[in-house]
Amino acid sequence: MFWFRPKLFEFKMGRSMKSACDVRSEVKEFKSYEAGLSLEEIKERFGLEKVVKMASNENPDGMSPLALEWLKENSAEGFRYPQAGNPRLIQALTEYYQKQYPFITAENIFIGNGSDEIIDLLCRVRTVAGVHNVVAFNPCFGLYVTQSKFKGCELRQAPLKDDFNLDLDALFALVDDKTSLVFITSPDNPSGRLTSKEDLIAFAKKLPASCLLVVDEAYIEFAGEEQDVSLLSEFNTLNNVAIMRTFSKVYGLAGMRVGYAFLPAKLANYLWRVRLPFSINILAQEAAILSLQDEEFKQKTIAQALRGREEISKALQELGCVVYPSWSNFLMFKMPEGACTAQEFNEKMLKSGYIIRSLKAYGLPDYLRVSIGTDAQNKEFLEIAKQILAS
Ligand SMILES: *Cc1c(COP(=O)(O)O)cnc(C)c1O
Numbered sequence: 001m002f003w004f005r006p007k008l009f010e011f012k013m014g015r016s017m018k019s020a021c022d023v024r025s026e027v028k029e030f031k032s033y034e035a036g037l038s039l040e041e042i043k044e045r046f047g048l049e050k051v052v053k054m055a056s057n058e059n060p061d062g063m064s065p066l067a068l069e070w071l072k073e074n075s076a077e078g079f080r081y082p083q084a085g086n087p088r089l090i091q092a093l094t095e096y097y098q099k100q101y102p103f104i105t106a107e108n109i110f111i112g113n114g115s116d117e118i119i120d121l122l123c124r125v126r127t128v129a130g131v132h133n134v135v136a137f138n139p140c141f142g143l144y145v146t147q148s149k150f151k152g153c154e155l156r157q158a159p160l161k162d163d164f165n166l167d168l169d170a171l172f173a174l175v176d177d178k179t180s181l182v183f184i185t186s187p188d189n190p191s192g193r194l195t196s197k198e199d200l201i202a203f204a205k206k207l208p209a210s211c212l213l214v215v216d217e218a219y220i221e222f223a224g225e226e227q228d229v230s231l232l233s234e235f236n237t238l239n240n241v242a243i244m245r246t247f248s249k250v251y252g253l254a255g256m257r258v259g260y261a262f263l264p265a266k267l268a269n270y271l272w273r274v275r276l277p278f279s280i281n282i283l284a285q286e287a288a289i290l291s292l293q294d295e296e297f298k299q300k301t302i303a304q305a306l307r308g309r310e311e312i313s314k315a316l317q318e319l320g321c322v323v324y325p326s327w328s329n330f331l332m333f334k335m336p337e338g339a340c341t342a343q344e345f346n347e348k349m350l351k352s353g354y355i356i357r358s359l360k361a362y363g364l365p366d367y368l369r370v371s372i373g374t375d376a377q378n379k380e381f382l383e384i385a386k387q388i389l390a391s
Pocket of ligand 1: 057113114115116117141185189216218245246247248249254257258259
């Protein structure tokens with residue numbers, strides 16, 4: 001039938017460019033990322049001197065002093081290209097993780113400009129437009145949605161349970177032989193729920209051989225003993241799992257943009273071939289390496305987050321809010337019956353100089369998320385919450 005191939009004809013027509021500014025049809029459906037008001041804009045709009053951001057799960061203490069001092073002294077190094085592939089950072093991560101997991105080798109470690117870049121690359125190398133599908137929960141981290149759609153593949157989403165537990169059976173029901181990626185966030189964002197290691201292992205084992213399970217552990221450091229909660233200890237027994245981590249949360253380097261992942265060596269090698277060679281800049285690389293050395297800062301960050309999580313959770317519940325159990329550095333909560341709406345609460349917080357996260361964009365207009373701050377910030381946040389809910 002080589003003389004008449006209507007399918008191929010339609011395929012080509014559907015993707016033809018009509019002008020020099022035309023783009024792929026997937027791209028036309030995109031809206032720009034909606035950033036919230038900047039700190040400056042909020043100060044100006046509400047006439048505030050001080051604004052506290054408890055909206056993006058950043059480290060309230062900033063970055064490790066080791067990293068900060070180095071940056072202050074050495075930012076002039078920014079004129080240099082970093083070494084392609086950032087071998088110093090790969091070496092540092094390998095040494096750090098080999099201490100506890102001797103089976104991890106440098107070939108298993110991949111790094112990106114935030115885990116965002118790794119999500120993007122996984123979608124790009126693992127999906128063929130119009131052929132493969134990607135499976136995730138709804139709601140889920142926005143990048144799983146945008147990057148899979150951008151690649152032109154179908155995104156299948158399983159709803160969360162009413163209590164925000166992840167229903168792995170519902171997720172599995174969406175998987176077929178064209179599913180190339182399944183994304184699970186554990187602990188999850190925005191709910192804070194942890195999926196047990198045992199459940200993840202069982203899930204990984206029943207996936208078709210052609211499917212990669214991507215477990216996004218951006219918040220795992222806040223979830224308890226790594227051995228008990230992370231899939232990393234099982235990495236050598238599973239050959240279809242990628243584990244993503246980031247320097248953005250516990251290490252306080254969100255603005256530097258460094259993420260990393262543990263991958264089967266063969267897949268990591270493919271990613272290295274297509275990755276932009278300098279995607280992690282020279283300053284970010286050194287900040288990440290030094291952050292890994294500052295165990296004291298990391299432990300202080302974790303202790304403060306757990307202390308604050310306990311305190312805010314207890315206090316919000318005393319005010320009548322529904323607070324969801326969290327294994328992360330943030331809490332998701334709902335207003336008490338008969339109180340103001342979540343949007344009103346959010347607006348009043350903003351007027352008092354506290355930025356928290358409305359979950360409207362996640363399709364959860366009745367829910368809010370607050371990042372755990374410093375002890376003083378948590379206290380002040382709770383005082384304002386009390387005033388708002390009493391009025
Ligand atoms: C914050 C976060 C990340 C981190 O992304 P980076 O690009 O590394 O800053 C990844 N996944 C989830 C679910 C997150 O909430």
